[in-house]
Amino acid sequence: xxxxxxxxxxxxxxxxxxxxxxxxxxxxxxxxxxxxxxxxxxxxxxxxxxxxxxxxxxxxxxxxxxxxxxxxxxxxxxxxxxxxxxxxxxxxxxxxxxxxxxxxxxxxxxxxxxxxxxxxxxxxxxxxxxxxxxxxxxxxxxxxxxxxxxxxxxxxxxxxxxxxxxxxxxxxxxxxxxxxxxxxxxxxxxxxxxxxxxxxxxxxxxxxxxxxxxxxxxxxxxxxxxxxxxxxxxxxxxxxxxxxxxxxxxxxxxxxxxxxxxxxxxxxxxxxxxxxxxxxxxxxxxxxxxxxxxxxxxxxxxxxxxxxxxxxxxxxxxxxxxxxxxxxxxxxxxxxxxxxxxxxxxxxxxxxxxxxxxxxxxxxxxxxxxxxxxxxxxxxxxxxxxxxxxxxxxxxxxxxxxxxxxxxxxxxxx
Numbered sequence: 001x002x003x004x005x006x007x008x009x010x011x012x013x014x015x016x017x018x019x020x021x022x023x024x025x026x027x028x029x030x031x032x033x034x035x036x037x038x039x040x041x042x043x044x045x046x047x048x049x050x051x052x053x054x055x056x057x058x059x060x061x062x063x064x065x066x067x068x069x070x071x072x073x074x075x076x077x078x079x080x081x082x083x084x085x086x087x088x089x090x091x092x093x094x095x096x097x098x099x100x101x102x103x104x105x106x107x108x109x110x111x112x113x114x115x116x117x118x119x120x121x122x123x124x125x126x127x128x129x130x131x132x133x134x135x136x137x138x139x140x141x142x143x144x145x146x147x148x149x150x151x152x153x154x155x156x157x158x159x160x161x162x163x164x165x166x167x168x169x170x171x172x173x174x175x176x177x178x179x180x181x182x183x184x185x186x187x188x189x190x191x192x193x194x195x196x197x198x199x200x201x202x203x204x205x206x207x208x209x210x211x212x213x214x215x216x217x218x219x220x221x222x223x224x225x226x227x228x229x230x231x232x233x234x235x236x237x238x239x240x241x242x243x244x245x246x247x248x249x250x251x252x253x254x255x256x257x258x259x260x261x262x263x264x265x266x267x268x269x270x271x272x273x274x275x276x277x278x279x280x281x282x283x284x285x286x287x288x289x290x291x292x293x294x295x296x297x298x299x300x301x302x303x304x305x306x307x308x309x310x311x312x313x314x315x316x317x318x319x320x321x322x323x324x325x326x327x328x329x330x331x332x333x334x335x336x337x338x339x340x341x342x343x344x345x346x347x348x349x350x351x352x353x354x355x356x357x358x359x360x361x362x363x364x365x366x367x368x369x370x371x372x373x374x375x376x377x378x379x380x381x382x383x384x385x386x387x388x389x390x391x392x393x394x395x396x397x398x399x400x401x402x403x404x405x406x407x408x409x410x411x412x413x414x
Contacts, residue, residue, distance in 0.1 A: 018054060020104075025050025027097035028074075034090050037077055045074040049101040060109035064121050067102045068128060074098070075132050082138040092141035093132045094148040102148075103155045110159025122156045125149065191372040195379065198277050198314055206310075211239040279313040280305060280340070283320060287338065290324045295353075296335040297324070303342035309404045315376040316340075316347055316400060319384070322369040323351035323396045333357035334393065346382070346402040355392035373398065380404045 029046030037045075048070035056063035075093035082089060094102075102125070110118035126149045133145040214236035218224045278286075287297045308316075320338060327336050334353045341348040370386050373396070377384045382400040389395050 014057065017057060021050040021053035021101075024053055024097050024101045028095070028101070031091075031095040031097055032074060032078070037074075037081070041074075041077055045070050045077075046097075048073075049098055052105050053101050056105045056108040060105060060112055061117070061121070063105045064102075064109050064125075067098075067105050068125060071098050071102065072128060072132060076136070079136070079138050082141050089139075089141035091144045092138055093129065094144040099144070099148045099151055103151055106152055107155045107159045110156045111163050115160045115163065118156050118160055122152055125152055187371060188375070191375050194372070195315075195376060198318075207239050207243045211236050211243065214239060277310070277314050278317045278321075279310070280308070280316055282317065283338075283340070286317070286321055286324065290328065290336070293328055294332060295324070295327060297338060298335070299338045299340070301340045301342075305342050306402065308347065308402065312347060312380060312400050312402075312404045315380055315382075316349060316398075318376060319349055319373050319396075319398050320351060322373055326369050326394070326396075327351070327353040331356035331393065332359075344402070345399075347400045348398070349400075350395065350397040352389065352395040353393045370396075 025047045027046075028049045029042045032042035032045055049067055052063040052067035052070065054063075055066065071094060078090075078092065082092060106118065106121060106125070109121055129145045129149055133143065214232045217232050218229050221228070283299070287299055290297050320340075324336065324338075327334060331353045334356050336351065336353045339348075339350040339352075341350075370384070373384045373386075376382075377398055377400065380400050381404070382398060384396070384398045386394070386396045
């Protein structure tokens with residue numbers, strides 16, 4: 001139920017409460033007349049209970065005090081009339097209308113105030129009833145004190161229970177919101193950790209090449225100068241130190257027990273820790289593994305593949321891999337079309353799966369693959385879009401700039 005609907009229902013609710021308060025006020029006035037009280041006192045005590053019912057909508061604590069004071073005043077004023085009254089005597093110190101009004105006030109107090117406040121009000125009501133009936137007392141009357149306190153106790157218990165249920169529900173919603181936010185942050189950090197791990201592998205490979213080239217270079221020149229040898233030796237030393245630092249980082253970032261339920265070689269996994277990171281040349285093997293897992297995969301390649309930076313090739317492979325894994329997980333038995341287009345501006349990928357033919361099993365924790373794709377694309381200045389198809393399938397498209405950097409805002413490739 002929306003806030004607008006609640007606002008529309010608020011005014012009719014207020015009207016109902018006001019009419020109920022008027023009925024209670026008239027009823028109390030009528031019952032007070034049975035005590036033989038003056039009309040003015042009967043009207044004052046009766047409408048005090050009605051005013052307490054209306055006031056409880058905004059200030060239930062003040063309404064409780066007003067209602068209790070009205071009952072005490074009415075009971076004390078009616079006490080002289082009880083002397084010599086024929087049996088059975090009138091209800092005293094609470095009559096039916098007063099019990100109804102005070103119960104309504106205590107209910108709103110229990111719903112809106114803290115539990116200890118509502119129980120304190122109940123205790124004060126019980127003590128006041130005991131003082132008026134037990135200590136002060138009257139001559140001839142029908143006792144209503146125990147019954148009234150019992151009704152009030154039940155009302156306070158119900159109100160406190162509903163208030164506790166509402167607070168628990170509110171805390172549960174807040175906790176679920178916090179948990180969802182923390183899960184999103186953790187997933188984002190894990191995905192960035194995985195991307196960093198793979199890019200560190202690529203950088204480590206290049207640092208190894210630099211080290212080897214710096215070692216071999218002096219042998220390719222006749223009579224190299226000592227200055228050249230020193231510079232090349234310094235380059236090789238720096239490359240080896242950087243490579244050692246990268247290996248320390250990789251030792252922390254690598255996962256010890258990677259999981260790959262579909263045999264597609266999930267990101268950052270491999271039988272050996274030094275397995276080279278995949279490139280676009282391994283897409284055919286990836287699709288064969290996917291076909292063996294139960295999907296009908298159709299691949300199309302447009303254009304000739306230029307020389308992409310290793311980061312672009314790795315990210316493209318991981319995007320296709322994640323899209324195929326999602327199709328296996330969420331669309332079993334579907335047909336998947338993989339399009340790889342090499343264009344002048346960069347690499348375009350599109351993976352579209354049809355409606356699943358087999359029942360879709362539950363997959364807890366799913367839904368984070370698209371986050372990883374977007375992180376990879378943003379890192380390279382590209383973009384990713386994902387959307388359901390009108391036929392009941394799902395489509396993922398991505399574009400990665402050719403050099404792995406975002407085009408300038410005013411350039412022809414923007």
